[in-house]
Amino acid sequence: MKNYKKAAALLMALTMTAAVTACGGGDSGSDSANATTTEATTTTESQTEWTGDNIEVEGLDEEEKGDVDISGQTIKYLGISDINPTNSNPERSVPLTLFEDTYGAKVEYIATTSSTKFTDLANLIMSGDSPDIFLYEWMAFPYGVSKGQYQPIDDLVDFSKPMWEDMKGVADDFVMGGKHYVAPLGYRFYDSQVLMYNADLFESEGIDDPKELYENDAWDWDAFQSVMKNFVDNDPENRYGIAGWWSNAFVFTAGETLVQYDGNTFTNNINSAAIEKAEFVLEDMTKNKLILNGWINPSEAFTADTLAFYGMGTWAFNDAQKSMEDYDIQIVPFPKAPDSDTYYVSNALHSYMWVKGSDKADAVKVWFECCRREYYDDQYTEVTKAKLLENNPYWTSEKYDFIMSLYDPDKFTQVFDYAYGISDMMSNTDAGGAIVQIVYEGIANENEYSNWTQIKNEYSTIIDQELKTINESVAAAG
Numbered sequence: 001m002k003n004y005k006k007a008a009a010l011l012m013a014l015t016m017t018a019a020v021t022a023c024g025g026g027d028s029g030s031d032s033a034n035a036t037t038t039e040a041t042t043t044t045e046s047q048t049e050w051t052g053d054n055i056e057v058e059g060l061d062e063e064e065k066g067d068v069d070i071s072g073q074t075i076k077y078l079g080i081s082d083i084n085p086t087n088s089n090p091e092r093s094v095p096l097t098l099f100e101d102t103y104g105a106k107v108e109y110i111a112t113t114s115s116t117k118f119t120d121l122a123n124l125i126m127s128g129d130s131p132d133i134f135l136y137e138w139m140a141f142p143y144g145v146s147k148g149q150y151q152p153i154d155d156l157v158d159f160s161k162p163m164w165e166d167m168k169g170v171a172d173d174f175v176m177g178g179k180h181y182v183a184p185l186g187y188r189f190y191d192s193q194v195l196m197y198n199a200d201l202f203e204s205e206g207i208d209d210p211k212e213l214y215e216n217d218a219w220d221w222d223a224f225q226s227v228m229k230n231f232v233d234n235d236p237e238n239r240y241g242i243a244g245w246w247s248n249a250f251v252f253t254a255g256e257t258l259v260q261y262d263g264n265t266f267t268n269n270i271n272s273a274a275i276e277k278a279e280f281v282l283e284d285m286t287k288n289k290l291i292l293n294g295w296i297n298p299s300e301a302f303t304a305d306t307l308a309f310y311g312m313g314t315w316a317f318n319d320a321q322k323s324m325e326d327y328d329i330q331i332v333p334f335p336k337a338p339d340s341d342t343y344y345v346s347n348a349l350h351s352y353m354w355v356k357g358s359d360k361a362d363a364v365k366v367w368f369e370c371c372r373r374e375y376y377d378d379q380y381t382e383v384t385k386a387k388l389l390e391n392n393p394y395w396t397s398e399k400y401d402f403i404m405s406l407y408d409p410d411k412f413t414q415v416f417d418y419a420y421g422i423s424d425m426m427s428n429t430d431a432g433g434a435i436v437q438i439v440y441e442g443i444a445n446e447n448e449y450s451n452w453t454q455i456k457n458e459y460s461t462i463i464d465q466e467l468k469t470i471n472e473s474v475a476a477a478g
Contacts (some may be wrong), residue, residue, distance in 0.1 A: 048281030057097040057383055070363045071104035078110045078121055078131035078355075091387065094380045095370040103366055121355070125149060129407050130216040130357030136182055138420035138427055142173050142266065145181050146473040148380040150353045152179035156365040161367065163376050164241050170349065173277065173416055175263055176474060182351050183368050186375030187407040189388060189400070190346035195242075196310045196320055198302045199330040205234055210332040221253075221281055224335040226289050231308035239306050246311025246334075247282060252346040253334050254278040257417035258439055260464070265471055266418055269462045270439065270456055277337065279452035282443040285463035291444050299323040314403055317322075331399060331407055345412045423466050435459055435466075 054429055074311065075260060077083055084107060085092055092100070099105050112120045117197075117217035132151075134140075144150055145272055157180070167184040174182035195210065202209055207230050213219040228241030254274040260267050269275070283290055292307065301307055302324050321329045336343045352371070354364055375382050385401040389395055406412055419436045420427045426435050441458060442449040449455050 016474065019025055023165035046298065054313055057092070057094050057101075058379065059102040059247065060098060064341045065102055067448075068103070068362055068366060069103060070366055073360065073363045074106045074108050075132040075358075075360050075363045075367060076108045076110055076130075077133050078117070078124065080112055080114050081108045082109045082111075083086045084109055086422045089391075092375045093387075094384055095367070098370040098373065099367055103362055103370075105366065107367075119442065123150065125355065125357050128357065130355045132355060132358040132360045133352040133367065134350035134355050134456060136349065136353055140469055141181060141421050142261075142361060142419050142474055144353070145176050146477045148477065149356055150181055151356055151358065152181055153183045153354050154180050155353065155359060155366075156368060157178060157183045163372055166376075167372075170414075172263075173261070177477065181353070182263050182349070183372075185350045185352075185368070187347045189403055192314050192349070192406050193246060193343070193405060194310065194314055194317075194331050194333060194403070194406075195246070196301070196312065196317060196329055196331055198305070198307060198324065199328045200304075201327065202231070205231070205340070207231055209330075213328050214335075215333050219332065219335045220338045220340075221278075221335050222338050225281070225285065225290075228285075228308045229288070229374060232408045235306075238304075240292035240308070241285065241288075242309040242311055243294075243296050243301070243307055244311040244316075246309075247348070247444040248437070249334050251278040251440050252415055252417070253344050254337055255340065255342065255413070255415060257346075257415055257419065258436060259417060259419035259422060259467065261418050266422065266467045266474075268460065268467055270463060274337070276452060277306060279455075283451055293445060302327070302329065311409070318392055319398075329330045331402065335413070343412045344415050345406060346417065347407060349416075408450055419463075423468050424464070425466055436464060 047404060057357065083093075083096060085096075096107065099107065110120075110124075121131070121134055133411065140150065157164055157171070159165060159180075164171075164183075167186075170184040171180050172466075174180060195431075197210060199209060199211070199305060201207075208223070208227055210219060210227060212225075213223050215226075225241075232239045232241055254272075254277060256272045256274045258268060258269055258275070260269050277325060296307075296310070298310070298312065298319035301310035301312075301320050303314075310316070317329065317331065333343060342402060350371075352364075352368065358364065374384055375381065385397075385400055389397065417436070419439075427437075428434070439455060442455050
């Protein structure tokens with residue numbers, strides 16, 4: 001097995017993205033995750049400190065509140081950033097405001113770090129002092145559930161209710177032993193991977209505008225490559241087609257993932273013809289020298305006019321636009337396959353896990369509902385938008401709405417890769433793993449691998465073994 005530690009470490013650095021729309025006022029970062037965006041978190045340059053007035057959140061009336069009484073109760077949250085207001089952001093989020101003002105409850109923050117959070121969680125459970133909630137992450141399902149770290153949420157969430165019915169299909173993806181373990185709250189603003197580009201530069205050089213191609217349903221892999229080649233041809237010695245963290249998101253546009261799950265068994269899908277087609281495109285891009293490897297700060301992505309696309313999480317836009325104040329840095333989703341009518345994306349799901357040992361069922365239920373209202377109730381989605389725009393001056397209302405459209409099921413089909421939650425070997429770079437990163441990024445990243453066949457031959461059997469182990473663990477737990 002090749003040494004992929006350097007590339008994997010870079011990936012983990014990139015995944016440390018911030019999410020100011022988290023279920024908390026003081027969250028300068030989010031420790032949520034899924035296959036395409038965030039797994040561990042730290043504060044990034046792109047997030048500005050709170051500077052504006054506190055935007056008030058209107059509480060629920062008695063009918064909306066219901067007859068639940070959790071007044072005076074406190075739930076404990078273990079995480080790497082505080083849900084409560086902090087010095088850098090004294091503004092309370094929508095969910096926290098509802099939880100405190102409408103229901104009279106509080107959240108106690110238990111601090112941990114990205115490198116110790118899972119150990120701390122296990123130790124607290126073993127000691128009988130479990131936190132009540134822990135932010136959903138890749139390793140929660142199936143790995144954490146199979147180890148008995150979390151409780152099913154079927155008694156807390158009624159998916160027949162209007163608030164939850166739209167998320168039932170997503171929740172069904174996280175069923176083990178006939179029970180649901182993840183209450184999908186929604187998809188957060190900063191949890192998307194996108195392509196950014198200098199629209200003014202494209203226009204001045206007569207290059208097709210990717211946003212217009214997308215709006216005309218002509219944004220596919222072929223158009224994507226054509227735009228990059230045209231851009232590079234204008235200055236072959238100094239230009240590249242793309243840089244950043246992006247190749248995994250590109251492969252997902254094929255519509256299939258490395259590991260699949262039928263509700264009982266996890267299976268290896270590395271031989272997927274759809275995935276192979278996407279990987280072949282990466283091979284072509286590598287051969288045509290369109291890819292610039294290595295870390296590039298968002299603030300440096302476009303300043304030299306040498307990069308067509310910067311593929312990164314939406315968190316990076318603020319710094320990219322700030323560095324180019326006289327230009328229009330535009331955003332476009334990843335393209336679809338040429339033979340497909342569907343745009344596939346894999347966005348980070350926002351949810352909390354109900355931790356084993358917690359006896360605060362009613363309070364956790366209410367917390368889930370307060371968080372869900374931020375995505376479901378129009379008055380609260382608008383407040384969340386206003387809070388973000390107030391503190392992120394380079395985001396416009398139009399661009400905000402465009403990013404949120406990436407979660408529209410009528411426009412995009414979400415795919416989810418269980419591969420990231422199988423084992424340390426599959427996804428944990430600290431444990432020497434990161435097979436998933438190798439599969440999705442090995443060809444594009446510093447030419448570690450020259451072709452897709454090489455990757456398949458080297459890792460297929462290893463993936464089979466990892467899936468055999470988790471399937472045995474799931475069977476024993478069920």
